[in-house]
Amino acid sequence: MSHDPQTPADPVPGAVPTPRLSPVLQAVLGRIARHGHVARDTNARFDAEATLGQRVADRVAAFGGSWTFILLFLGLLAGWTAGNWLLGRAAPDPYPFIFLNLLLSMLAALQAPVIMMSQNRQAAKDRLDAAHDYEVNLKAEIEIMALHEKLDRLREQDLKAMLTRQQEQIDLLTRLMAERRP
Template sequence: MSDPWDLATAAHRWFNLAPDKLTERQRRVLKRTKARRTIALDTNADFTQALTFGQRLADRVASIGGSWGFIIGFGLVLAAWVGLNSLLAARAFDPYPFIFLNLLLSMLAAIQAPIIMMSQNRQALKDRLDAAHDYEVNLKAEIEIIALHDKLDQMRSQDMEQLIRRQEDQIALLTRLLDAASRPPAG
C-alpha cells in the first residue's frame, strides 16, 4: 500500500491534481498536514510588526478622524469659531462668510482623505491576508477530517473482519458440538 502522504498520492487524493499542478499554498498545507504541524498564525501580529512609522501614523489618524469623539469635538470647534466671529462682528478675525474657516476645512479634507484611504487600502490588504490564511486553515481542517473518516472506515472494516472471523469460529465450534452430540455413544 502506498504512503497516503506521498506528494503524488496526496495531490490526487485531496485536490484531484497532479503534483506539478499544486499551488504553493496547497503544497504548504499538505506538508504541514503530513508533519502534523499547526498552520494557524497570528496574522494581526505579523501584519502589525511589518508596518512603517508612516503607516502606523496613517492608521492612527484614520482611527481618530473616523470616531464620534472627533466629530463631536470638531463640531464644537466649528461652533466656537462661528460663535466667536459672530460676536466680535466688526473686529472678527474671520468675518462672515468665514472664508478662512472654509480654507482650513478644505485643507484638512485634502490631507485627511488620502490618509484615510491609505489606511483603508492597508486594511483591505490585511483582510485579504486573513482570508488567505483562513482558507489554508480550513483546507487543512477539511483534509484532517477526511483523513479521520478514512481511518474510522478502516477501523470499522477491520472490526467487521474480526467479527466475521469470530462468528465463523463460533459456527465451526457449534457444528463440532452438534456433530458430537448427534453421534451415538460409543460403547
C-alpha cells in the same frame, strides 16, 4: 526530446491525470507531513512590517473615524461660528466664514488620502487574513479526511473481526449439533 519541468509530460494512454498542486496546498501538505502548525498571528506579522507612515495613517484614520474626533470637531466648529458671529464685523472670520471653509477644505484634502492609505492597508491585511484562513481551513479539511479514513479502516477491521468471531461461533454450533445427534 526534453520537457520543461513546468509543463506536464505527454499523457500516458490509460493513465489517470494528476493535477498540479497549488503552492498553498503544497505548503499546507508540507506542514501536515512535518506535523507543523498552520495557525499563526497574521496581525502581529503585518503590524511588525508597517512603516512609520503606515502606522501614522492608521492612527489618523482611527482618530478621524471616532466619536471623540466628531465631538471635538463639532465643538470647534460651534465655538468658531459662535465666536465670529458674536464679534460681528470685528471678527477675524465674519459670516460666511470663508477662512473656516478654507481650513475645512485643507483638512479634507489632507485627511482623505491618509484615510485611503489606511483603508488600503486594511484591505491588504484582510487579504492576508483570508489567505491564512484558507490555509487553516484546507489543513482542517485534510485532517478531517484523514480521520474519516482512519475511522473507515477501524470500522473495516472491527467488521472483519466480528465476521471471524461469528464464523467461529457458527463452526462451534455446527460441531456441537453434530456431536448431539445420535
